Amino acid sequence: METKDLLDGTFFSHFERQQPSPPSVIVIGGGISGIAAARALCNASFKVILLESRDRLGGRIHTDYSFGCPVDMGASWLHGACNENSLAPLIRCLGLPLYRTSGDNSVLYDHDLESYVLFDMDGYQVPQRLVIEVGDTFKKILEETEKVRDEHNEDMSVLEAISIVLEQNPDLRQHGLAHEVLQWYICRMEAWFAADADMISLKNWDQEQVLSGGHGLMVQGYYPVIQALSKDIDIRLNHRVKQISNWGNGVMLTVEDGRSFVADAAIITVPLGVLKANLIEFKPKLPGWKIDAISDLGVGNENKIALRFDTAFWPNVEFLGIVAPTSYACGYFLNLHKATGQPVLVYMAAGRFAYDIEKLSDKAAADFVMLQLRKMFADATEPIQYLVSRWGTDPDSLGSYSNDLVGKSPDLYEKLQAPVGNLFFGGEAASMDHAGSVHGAYSAGVLAAEDCRKHLLEQFGNFELLQLASSRDETIETMVPLQISRM
The missing domain is CATH 3.50.50.60 (FAD/NAD(P)-binding domain)
Structure with a gap:
């Protein structure tokens, strides 16, 4: 040919x-x-x-082995760990294990609230009761956006719809630390779409056919x-x-x-x-x-900064998060030690923040992430290796996935x-x-x-x-x- x-x-x-x-x-x-x-x-x-x-x-599947263990710097989850998933037969045949990080209908999509720790910008742990309460409020806010969608012929962004809901329902507004937790939930929603909330379509955001079985991390x-x-x-x-x-x-x-x-x-x-x-x-x-x-x-953008340490000095939970006054400033670490036993944390950045990360050198990006980590753990040790993805500016991808x-x-x-x-x-x-x-x-x-x-x-x-x-x-x-x- x-x-x-x-x-x-x-x-x-x-x-x-x-x-x-x-x-x-x-x-x-x-x-x-x-x-x-x-x-x-x-x-x-x-x-x-x-x-x-x-x-x-x-x-956009890229499993890196330079840490001495597999780290997916691109796609890493099987969305829908069930027999109906078209990849399930092959994954079964290969004997590849999955680590389930959420059940069905998780507001956080990739993760539910079964294993996590959140901190504020000053390094204090956010009470889990407050996280759960704000999570319930976020569900109500999203339900109310359906009414906004029905009342408007023209499409709008999810962020604009949330603003309308909070204006019409003052009881759903959050203040102080609760407001920061709400921003963190919005940050996680943005990570699902790899786009900021002001770019996500209200008419279409919840129309995806999500398979049952929750979301499974590909351990290998x-x-x-x-x-x-x-x-x-x-x-x-x-x-x-x-x-x-x-x-x-x-x-x-x-x-x-x-x-x-x-x-x-x-x-x-x-x-x-x-x-x-x-x-x-x-x-x-x-x-x-x-x-x-x-x-x-x-086309959205989501990047990962993977950090390998000598030993795991953080809690044995699936993810660590930082709440902040804006969704842009919120942070999220996937703890691979929980799923794979390897002392690796993966910081996730989506939307405009992901593009801003790509403006930094690999070292500067790793240093920034370590600043976030030290807000949670003041005695955090230096990583012995780090990896930085750049899907938005990579000429062979120019983004992560569609939305x-x-x-x-x-x-x-x-x-x-x-x-x-x-x-x-x-x-x-x-x-x-x-x-x-x-x-x-x-x-x-x-x-x-x-x-x-x-x-x-x-x-x-x-x-x-x-x-x-x-x-x-x-x-x-x-x-x-x-x-x-x-x-």
Whole structure:
């Protein structure tokens, strides 16, 4: 499928070839969506090449092993630790353990209030009774925003709706330390969307179909899933696609160094941020409805600063938090020692704060986080190692995951997923039900592969191959239960 397949500048489709051969597909992007698409097509006996711009697989899944233990600097949770999750069969088959950090319908989403400690800016522990009371108030505030949504035809931000609710319901207003705890709850909500509350759509924020089973942390990291799915696939790392030329019966892709690849179809799974930045040129241009979908979907940003210590000097709880007068100033540490036994804390920053973190050097970011930690524990020791993610400015991601912007159409995910000729689209932002999640990205890749397969088989009229492709679909034993713990 490289340029040697071009003869005198002419692309030969399968209609023109003397000898029948399997349809060829190029998958762009080596995240879990692209790997899932390539895996499905390889299993169906298609000729597949996967082009990845980075020097590694996984995309926004990035399990770092430099601490001597796995630390996910990108995606780290299975959102919906249940059999209905599309990734559950593979996780079961690989024997990968999960550590459940929340049950269903947790206001904190990734975490509930089963194992935590919060502190104020002066280092005093916040009474747990107050945290629970303010949490109940936050639930009531969110319920009241539904009335605001019903009363207004025009969309607005969640933050604006909360302001209206507090104006109309003075009894829900919080003061002093309780106000700071409320800001912390808003901070956690912002972390779920990787965006500030003034950017989150009131009409769409609660429309996501969240699977049951709560949220499970991947104890050994996500890389074993990437490794298993990518086995025996023809993968080309350091291949950044710059141009996609779409013909009626084929595509030609040009990478950064000028080389070209040709195939019958392509599956595009690059992050939405890359599409929004127009880093790939489409010839001819994509149709207006596709361009609008790319433009109108939001991309959030969430970063992690991971700190490894000699020993764990903090309480044996799942997370540590700092409450503050604004959600921007609130803080949150994931305690990996609780889930994995390793003396590692991971500080989480979302929205504008995540972009501000990226303006700092790695050392300055780690120093800032240590200032936050020392507000909680004055005798905190220096970390022996640290890691800093930069998803917002990374040219291969330009953001963490998609979200709904204020005033935009709710069908944008469906439009982003829709094919254009023999171009098919995957990635988490192309998941119509579970955008922003790993299993959503995985399912979108499988769906793109299936749509591509049907399109090419219909185009070539190769029913023999259709039967072969159907018979080669692999199934994974589902009788093994998920390994879920909570210590």
